[in-house]
Amino acid sequence: EAQVTQNPRYLITVTGKKLTVTCSQNMNHEYMSWYRQDPGLGLRQIYYSMNVEVTDKGDVPEGYKVSRKEKRNFPLILESPSPNQTSLYFCASSLKPYYEQYFGPGTRLTVT
Amino acid sequence: AQTVTQSQPEMSVQEAETVTLSCTYDTSESDYYLFWYKQPPSRQMILVIRQEAYKQQNATENRFSVNFQKAAKSFSLKISDSQLGDAAMYFCAYSLKGSGTYKYIFGTGTRLKVLA
Numbered sequence: 001e002a003q004v005t006q007n008p009r010y011l012i013t014v015t016g017k018k019l020t021v022t023c024s025q026n027m028n029h030e031y032m033s034w035y036r037q038d039p040g041l042g043l044r045q046i047y048y049s050m051n052v053e054v055t056d057k058g059d060v061p062e063g064y065k066v067s068r069k070e071k072r073n074f075p076l077i078l079e080s081p082s083p084n085q086t087s088l089y090f091c092a093s094s095l096k097p098y099y100e101q102y103f104g105p106g107t108r109l110t111v112t
Numbered sequence: 113a114q115t116v117t118q119s120q121p122e123m124s125v126q127e128a129e130t131v132t133l134s135c136t137y138d139t140s141e142s143d144y145y146l147f148w149y150k151q152p153p154s155r156q157m158i159l160v161i162r163q164e165a166y167k168q169q170n171a172t173e174n175r176f177s178v179n180f181q182k183a184a185k186s187f188s189l190k191i192s193d194s195q196l197g198d199a200a201m202y203f204c205a206y207s208l209k210g211s212g213t214y215k216y217i218f219g220t221g222t223r224l225k226v227l228a
Binding site: 035042044090097103 | 118121155156159162203207209214215219
């Protein structure tokens with residue numbers, strides 16, 4: 001089954017404790033992206049990747065890091081999480097940049 | 113910079129009736145794509161419909177159709193014969209066509225309630 005998986009689905013952590021949210025897709029897509037969803041703000045793009053070792057900033061990259069060492073994986077790293085990073089995070093992938101995006105199930109992150 | 117605006121935070125429709133969700137955008141580009149995504153309570157994001165800016169014909173997918181007005185930069189979604197399963201958050205999105213970028217801009221969403 002074609003899918004995008006994210007782990008963990010739920011995470012509660014404390015300020016400053018480094019964490020990684022994993023994202024993996026099995027559709028051989030070159031394009032992958034991370035979003036955060038906040039009430040009243042919709043989805044905002046954090047980082048995206050157009051191929052292995054090719055990443056670029058979206059609209060809200062501060063406080064986040066990404067890497068793309070393999071085509072299927074695109075982890076999101078929060079090296080020193082803060083409460084304003086409490087949000088719902090989505091990973092997505094697509095075959096071409098303007099094709100349908102396939103989204104993961106989301107990761108609910110709470111930083112206290 | 114490109115922007116996408118959804119001015120209706122919430123809308124309601126009676127089952128079997130028709131509803132239209134509004135979306136406007138701003139861009140100086142001429143070649144781009146517009147999308148409507150649906151997010152039901154399960155949180156899963158699902159593509160509803162996609163429109164290429166160069167195509168004058170409005171896209172349709174079963175009960176879903178768009179009214180694309182390029183000059184006015186308007187991209188509304190019409191849902192006909194509304195069903196209870198259509199209740200969800202709907203997001204309008206913009207993406208520039210081209211292999212040099214993967215930037216997506218989403219609107220703030222419209223929550224659609226379907227009344228039985």
